[in-house]
Amino acid sequence: MINPVPKAELHLHIEGTLEPELALSLAARNGLALPYASADELRAAYEFADLRSFLNLYYRLMEVLRTEDDFADLADAYLERAAAQGVRHAEIFFDPQAHTGRGVPLEAVLGGLGRALTGAAGRHGVTTRLILCFLRDEPVSSALATFEAARPWFGTLITGVGLDSAEVGHPPAAFRAVYDLARDAGLHLVAHAGEEGPPEYVTEALDVLGVQRIDHGIRSMEDPALVARLVREQVPLTVCPLSNVRLRCVERLADHPLPAMLEAGLLVTVNSDDPSYFGGYAGDNFDAVRRELGLGEAELRRLAANSFRASFLPQEDKDAYLKEVAAHDFG
Numbered sequence: 001m002i003n004p005v006p007k008a009e010l011h012l013h014i015e016g017t018l019e020p021e022l023a024l025s026l027a028a029r030n031g032l033a034l035p036y037a038s039a040d041e042l043r044a045a046y047e048f049a050d051l052r053s054f055l056n057l058y059y060r061l062m063e064v065l066r067t068e069d070d071f072a073d074l075a076d077a078y079l080e081r082a083a084a085q086g087v088r089h090a091e092i093f094f095d096p097q098a099h100t101g102r103g104v105p106l107e108a109v110l111g112g113l114g115r116a117l118t119g120a121a122g123r124h125g126v127t128t129r130l131i132l133c134f135l136r137d138e139p140v141s142s143a144l145a146t147f148e149a150a151r152p153w154f155g156t157l158i159t160g161v162g163l164d165s166a167e168v169g170h171p172p173a174a175f176r177a178v179y180d181l182a183r184d185a186g187l188h189l190v191a192h193a194g195e196e197g198p199p200e201y202v203t204e205a206l207d208v209l210g211v212q213r214i215d216h217g218i219r220s221m222e223d224p225a226l227v228a229r230l231v232r233e234q235v236p237l238t239v240c241p242l243s244n245v246r247l248r249c250v251e252r253l254a255d256h257p258l259p260a261m262l263e264a265g266l267l268v269t270v271n272s273d274d275p276s277y278f279g280g281y282a283g284d285n286f287d288a289v290r291r292e293l294g295l296g297e298a299e300l301r302r303l304a305a306n307s308f309r310a311s312f313l314p315q316e317d318k319d320a321y322l323k324e325v326a327a328h329d330f331g
């Protein structure tokens with residue numbers, strides 16, 4: 001990796017940072033049996049046909065996360081790796097329903113994540129935000145109940161809501177009520193849209209949910225009028241190149257629309273999504289697009305600057321990071 005440029009990571013599922021070694025050690029700590037004898041055997045299972053097949057393994061492995069310590073260790077391991085790849089600020093997703101649905105109390109999830117995130121600036125030099133994601137393939141009633149249960153952490157630990165999991169057949173508009181409540185509670189609003197789903201889902205997320213950022217959004221490129229709007233309104237898109245290839249949204253990295261998105265003037269950022277499953281962290285994604293898409297220093301600098309612009313940091317912090325990006329020596 002070349003000297004990693006300072007960057008913000010805006011599309012990162014903490015559950016997707018579970019490395020095989022940690023999964024096995026947490027399974028042992030919690031007295032659980034996984035059907036994999038070694039980290040290598042488990043890593044070999046990380047081959048997916050599509051989003052659904054990835055999610056099956058993803059939810060299966062999540063079962064090793066049980067206690068507050070497990071969530072703290074998970075987040076701490078991510079922050080250490082991210083920091084080593086130039087991440088200075090991370091806006092981290094978590095999926096409470098994936099844990100409460102299997103009997104893990106929300107207090108354990110948020111206690112552990114809170115402990116890791118609170119110390120992150122001191123320990124890793126990474127500032128953080130936490131974004132609660134609703135599972136779009138679960139009923140809206142479950143999202144509403146989750147939202148209410150998480151209220152005690154709003155504004156302190158939780159600063160935004162998002163929408164994730166299997167996209168096709170689950171358009172954003174169904175979640176309007178819970179997004180309206182989140183807006184009233186002063187939370188930031190984001191949603192996955194246009195990953196596997198059509199460009200119409202992106203428009204719906206903007207117009208019905210009122211989101212401030214679109215997670216993924218690559219299929220927006222199929223609709224020139226939507227692209228023009230996203231450029232005009234400078235709606236950030238949190239693109240995840242290695243994820244798109246691993247989940248077969250894009251055949252090969254060399255075919256990825258990222259250069260065309262930059263060329264169009266979109267406020268596009270590069271992120272890792274579920275790095276332990278998709279072959280790399282934020283810096284690895286930057287390296288991959290440099291190598292495979294021929295992006296030069298000017299484009300990498302622009303992607304890094306975009307990541308801070310698109311973040312929920314206060315303006316003075318953005319300005320400080322933008323200065324660092326402008327002065328960065330790629331070595």
Ligand SMILES: [Zn+2]
Binds near residue numbers: 164192215273
């Ligand atoms: Zn995602």
